[in-house]
Amino acid sequence: MPVILYNVPYRTGQHLGWESIVRLSEHPRIVGIKQAVGSVDTDTAHLLAESSDSFSILAGEDTLVSPLLAMGADGAILATANVYTREFVELYQLWSGGDCVRARESGNRLVGPACTLMSQPNPTLIKAVLHARGRISTPDVRLPLLPARLLPERGDVVDPSTSRAP
Numbered sequence: 001m002p003v004i005l006y007n008v009p010y011r012t013g014q015h016l017g018w019e020s021i022v023r024l025s026e027h028p029r030i031v032g033i034k035q036a037v038g039s040v041d042t043d044t045a046h047l048l049a050e051s052s053d054s055f056s057i058l059a060g061e062d063t064l065v066s067p068l069l070a071m072g073a074d075g076a077i078l079a080t081a082n083v084y085t086r087e088f089v090e091l092y093q094l095w096s097g098g099d100c101v102r103a104r105e106s107g108n109r110l111v112g113p114a115c116t117l118m119s120q121p122n123p124t125l126i127k128a129v130l131h132a133r134g135r136i137s138t139p140d141v142r143l144p145l146l147p148a149r150l151l152p153e154r155g156d157v158v159d160p161s162t163s164r165a166p
Contacts, residue, residue, distance in 0.1 A: 066107025
């Protein structure tokens with residue numbers, strides 16, 4: 001079974017350095033990594049430069065997907081893409097197609113909504129929006145998480161063309 005590593009130090013308390021990731025990528029079942037370290041850091045830059053083509057680097061920070069795609073990331077694993085699927089697909093296609101100007105504009109439009117959706121513990125607000133839009137049957141989350149503090153009235157709590165971070 002293929003394995004994707006998750007480098008999410010703010011959830012795990014451990015940071016995987018780029019040298020360790022490159023070494024782990026030599027294992028035949030490890031095929032990629034979700035890189036969500038909270039910034040575009042030197043380790044991420046080294047990782048993008050040093051990894052083999054058979055190892056996928058996936059952006060995992062919803063607000064930083066555009067810069068990582070610009071730097072050569074292979075894709076993304078994003079919570080907010082559950083709400084803005086079409087917009088994130090378009091962003092990926094623009095970067096893949098070399099349309100840097102439109103890709104930057106698209107990525108910039110998604111920062112505000114991503115910040116808004118991540119302003120409460122993930123996935124509480126995302127589930128609330130999906131439920132309000134009729135895309136999932138319940139906004140319930142598992143303990144120890146609590147439901148979103150403010151249930152969106154119409155399900156369009158964030159509009160990628162106008163929304164700003166809270």
